[in-house]
Amino acid sequence: MTDTRILxxxxxxxNLSLNNRIVMAPMTRSFSPGNVPGEDVAAYYRRRAEGDVxxxxxxxxxxxxxxxxxxxxxxxxVTDAAKDGWKKVVDGVHEAGGKIGIQLWHEGPYxxxxxxxxxxxxxxxxxxxKVAGKALWEPMTEAEIETAITEFVDAAVAAKEIGFxxxxxxxxxxxxxxxxxxxxxxxxxxxxxxxxxxxTRFAAEIIRRTREKxxxxxPLIIRLSQxxxxxxxxxxxxxxxxMEHWLTPLVExxxxxxxxxxxxxxxxxxxxxxxxxxxxxxxxxxKPAISVxxxxxxxxxxxxxxxxxxxxxxxxxxxxxxxxxxxxLIAVGRALLQDPDWAVKIRDGRKDELKTFTKEALGTxx
Numbered sequence: 001m002t003d004t005r006i007l008x009x010x011x012x013x014x015n016l017s018l019n020n021r022i023v024m025a026p027m028t029r030s031f032s033p034g035n036v037p038g039e040d041v042a043a044y045y046r047r048r049a050e051g052d053v054x055x056x057x058x059x060x061x062x063x064x065x066x067x068x069x070x071x072x073x074x075x076x077x078v079t080d081a082a083k084d085g086w087k088k089v090v091d092g093v094h095e096a097g098g099k100i101g102i103q104l105w106h107e108g109p110y111x112x113x114x115x116x117x118x119x120x121x122x123x124x125x126x127x128x129x130k131v132a133g134k135a136l137w138e139p140m141t142e143a144e145i146e147t148a149i150t151e152f153v154d155a156a157v158a159a160k161e162i163g164f165x166x167x168x169x170x171x172x173x174x175x176x177x178x179x180x181x182x183x184x185x186x187x188x189x190x191x192x193x194x195x196x197x198x199x200t201r202f203a204a205e206i207i208r209r210t211r212e213k214x215x216x217x218x219p220l221i222i223r224l225s226q227x228x229x230x231x232x233x234x235x236x237x238x239x240x241x242x243m244e245h246w247l248t249p250l251v252e253x254x255x256x257x258x259x260x261x262x263x264x265x266x267x268x269x270x271x272x273x274x275x276x277x278x279x280x281x282x283x284x285x286x287k288p289a290i291s292v293x294x295x296x297x298x299x300x301x302x303x304x305x306x307x308x309x310x311x312x313x314x315x316x317x318x319x320x321x322x323x324x325x326x327x328x329l330i331a332v333g334r335a336l337l338q339d340p341d342w343a344v345k346i347r348d349g350r351k352d353e354l355k356t357f358t359k360e361a362l363g364t365x366x
Contacts, residue, residue, distance in 0.1 A: 049098025060105025101166030108176025172225035211254030
């Protein structure tokens with residue numbers, strides 16, 4: 001039986017202390033009618049805190065009511081009702097002895113206007129979208145970029161006031177921030193595009209201005225990914241040197257923790273090195289890193305859309321990587337989505353009680 005004690009060691013960073021190294025990964029469920037998290041959402045997160053998760057990261061939370069989301073029933077943090085709902089979520093997690101961070105999410109080019117209350121409002125992205133050579137919508141203007149930055153900052157300030165223990169910016173998976181990072185979707189020739197300094201400017205401005213508002217001691221996390229929804233083989237950074245150019249401006253802006261999303265956490269980031277993306281982020285920046293990707297299950301999350309189930313899988317490789325201090329925290333998605341007591345069962349060696357993951361448990365997971 002795998003010795004998983006390292007997963008349950010308390011950990012303290014400069015501005016964040018956790019009871020253990022297990023993080024609940026952000027997972028969209030679309031269970032918030034009217035974009036307001038209700039009592040059931042509060043109970044959902046509280047149960048994971050009661051289940052000994054060290055840090056809960058919420059589902060993606062929209063930063064405005066127009067361009068940020070095209071997914072029905074996704075919560076925001078804009079209206080008073082939504083803020084009240086999130087206050088109940090935070091209070092419940094804290095009462096259960098847990099800690100919770102909010103993930104701020106702008107869908108950007110992956111927003112579907114047809115599913116929104118504002119179908120005539122174009123979606124935002126670094127360089128717009130063209131289909132068959134025809135512009136579906138245009139690149140963001142300077143004014144729109146400024147608005148988007150302000151909305152992220154305002155949402156972050158609101159989250160701190162509500163009582164969240166940390167903020168995570170969603171800068172992965174082709175959404176708005178990531179559309180600026182990737183040279184295939186950022187074709188701008190102004191200060192927001194071009195080289196890495198230009199392509200990181202949007203995220204860096206969000207982080208820098210947020211840091212000015214929330215203070216030096218409040219934890220800021222950013223979730224990043226190499227892979228894209230439309231291209232699993234994509235890479236923002238093709239070499240460690242490029243990754244350093246990508247991450248350094250974010251550190252200088254004030255980010256505390258990197259959360260590197262992979263489809264499979266055990267895969268190396270670059271040829272000739274065993275380190276995964278989170279491992280390289282930690283090595284290059286010296287900042288704490290969260291890894292994620294098919295933890296504790298035999299199949300990856302994309303297979304679930306095709307109806308494939310995933311069996312509980314060994315954690316041997318994960319333990320080995322953490323014992324080598326390649327990264328600091330491990331985020332768990334599907335296993336915690338369907339079983340709030342997954343961490344307790346792992347901690348107590350109750351392997352026979354772990355569940356098979358099925359499509360029915362998937363819901364609207366991203």
